[in-house]
Amino acid sequence: MNDNDQFDPLSPDVLQSPWAAYAALRREHPVMRLDGERIGRPGEDVYCVSRYEDVRTVLLDPATFSSRAAIPAARPSPELRARLREVIAEGWPEVSTMLTEDPPSHTRYRSLVSKAFTPRRLSAVEPEVRAICVELAKAFDGAPVVDFMAGYAVPIPVRTVAVVLEVPDSRQADFKRWADYSVSAIGRSISDDERVIAQRAIVEQQHYFAHEIEKRRALPRDDFLSDLLNARLTQHDEVSGEPLTMPEMLSIIRQIQVAGSETTASLLTELMVLLADHPDRWEAIKADRSRIPLVVEEALRLSSPNQGLFRVATGDTSIGGVAIPVGSTVWVMFGSANRDEDVFTDSDRFDPDRRDQLGHLAFGKGPHYCLGAALARMEARIGLDVLADHVDTIGIEPGQGLTYAPSYVLRGLESLQVSFTYR
Numbered sequence: 490m491n492d493n494d495q496f497d498p499l500s501p502d503v504l505q506s507p508w509a510a511y512a513a514l515r516r517e518h519p520v521m522r523l524d525g526e527r528i529g530r531p532g533e534d535v536y537c538v539s540r541y542e543d544v545r546t547v548l549l550d551p552a553t554f555s556s557r558a559a560i561p562a563a564r565p566s567p568e569l570r571a572r573l574r575e576v577i578a579e580g581w582p583e584v585s586t587m588l589t590e591d592p593p594s595h596t597r598y599r600s601l602v603s604k605a606f607t608p609r610r611l612s613a614v615e616p617e618v619r620a621i622c623v624e625l626a627k628a629f630d631g632a633p634v635v636d637f638m639a640g641y642a643v644p645i646p647v648r649t650v651a652v653v654l655e656v657p658d659s660r661q662a663d664f665k666r667w668a669d670y671s672v673s674a675i676g677r678s679i680s681d682d683e684r685v686i687a688q689r690a691i692v693e694q695q696h697y698f699a700h701e702i703e704k705r706r707a708l709p710r711d712d713f714l715s716d717l718l719n720a721r722l723t724q725h726d727e728v729s730g731e732p733l734t735m736p737e738m739l740s741i742i743r744q745i746q747v748a749g750s751e752t753t754a755s756l757l758t759e760l761m762v763l764l765a766d767h768p769d770r771w772e773a774i775k776a777d778r779s780r781i782p783l784v785v786e787e788a789l790r791l792s793s794p795n796q797g798l799f800r801v802a803t804g805d806t807s808i809g810g811v812a813i814p815v816g817s818t819v820w821v822m823f824g825s826a827n828r829d830e831d832v833f834t835d836s837d838r839f840d841p842d843r844r845d846q847l848g849h850l851a852f853g854k855g856p857h858y859c860l861g862a863a864l865a866r867m868e869a870r871i872g873l874d875v876l877a878d879h880v881d882t883i884g885i886e887p888g889q890g891l892t893y894a895p896s897y898v899l900r901g902l903e904s905l906q907v908s909f910t911y912r
């Protein structure tokens with residue numbers, strides 16, 4: 490089935506609100522062939538997989554659906570490729586690690602990273618996340634209108650990941666800039682010059698972290714980077730091998746930074762929009778903080794800050810009865826799956842009391858299940874908990890025309906002005 494007229498992922502309407510288009514796909518063309526040209530990948534067949542069960546099947550079968558080209562971006566022209574190569578030559582080679590690897594190589598990376606990204610490390614970060622949220626909330630306490638993105642949603646994840654990676658305050662602005670450039674081409678079209686500038690930022694970041702890693706090689710610390718440097722697989726692990734190389738560590742660090750910043754900021758802003766629309770839920774949270782986790786899960790389901798990623802078919806196969814030739818790109822649409830009415834009753838409704846939201850796919854499923862899910866949940870939980878100490882009522886400032894960033898992957902508001910009253 491090829492019906493490009495029915496689905497144009499980069500059209501302003503769909504970027505602003507994809508839900509009706511997803512519902513039509515699920516209903517009429519659950520596995521639809523899209524001309525890759527539509528998303529800057531001419532000559533490619535892209536199969537859009539929109540139903541929950543099909544998305545789940547693809548995610549759980551990495552042998553048939555490879556992650557080697559998981560990140561959706563327009564393909565560079567030969568000229569742009571040459572310009573990018575020049576910049577890349579000034580840094581470390583960009584190697585494929587977690588997100589874009591398949592088992593068993595992927596298993597090795599996940600095992601090594603999990604020796605550094607441990608529950609103990611996360612618990613140690615928790616008080617710092619709370620301190621960050623309290624500092625930010627105190628800074629706007631009393632202001633009738635708050636720039637929620639700049640004042641809360643963006644700094645919480647950026648500063649949290651900076652805590653994990655031990656980035657000092659003096660480099661926070663650089664860190665934020667690197668994160669922004671790292672996602673600038675994901676699921677959206679940007680100019681060649683912008684892609685070159687983004688690549689420069691990536692190389693700059695590589696130099697910063699390579700230097701930090703070398704410092705720890707000389708003098709190990711009790712921190713994530715030292716653990717990453719010293720991670721080794723033991724005989725009891727399923728796979729064995731060498732320690733991580735510098736390019737591998739730099740790739741992992743970049744993934745943690747990229748995957749953990751914009752997505753979590755989007756979750757926090759969506760929570761504000763949903764809670765402003767449902768003041769009874771905010772009242773309930775203020776009275777009983779144990780209600781926060783299910784509100785966060787329901788916001789994850791409804792908003793899906795990561796709307797979808799790609800897989801490549803490793804052989805001729807089929808999904809939901811539609812033949813998928815070897816080499817085809819398969820677009821796994823988490824955002825659509827999370828609104829599948831066959832799985833989630835009254836699927837567009839915000840209902841934290843529903844019993845089915847815990848099966849959502851906002852963090853994916855299977856071997857690539859989000860490494861940072863626990864951290865993102867913690868940031869959202871503490872972010873709301875601290876807000877509930879300060880804020881009495883939440884409103885969305887009228888007349889601001891809420892606009893989403895023009896990406897079909899990373900869905901999030903570009904800005905959000907909220908009106909708060911205080912406790």
Ligand code: HEM
Binds near residue numbers: 556
């Ligand atoms: C609300 C916030 C977040 C959302 C919605 C989200 C979503 C996702 C999704 C859907 C995947 C699966 C990718 C796939 O199947 O190809 C994923 C993977 C990943 N996420 Fe997250 N993420 C979030 C926060 C974070 C945070 C805070 C971190 C950093 C610590 C992080 C790090 C990663 C990494 C490294 C992977 C790749 C894992 C692998 O390939 O094995 N994410 N995320």
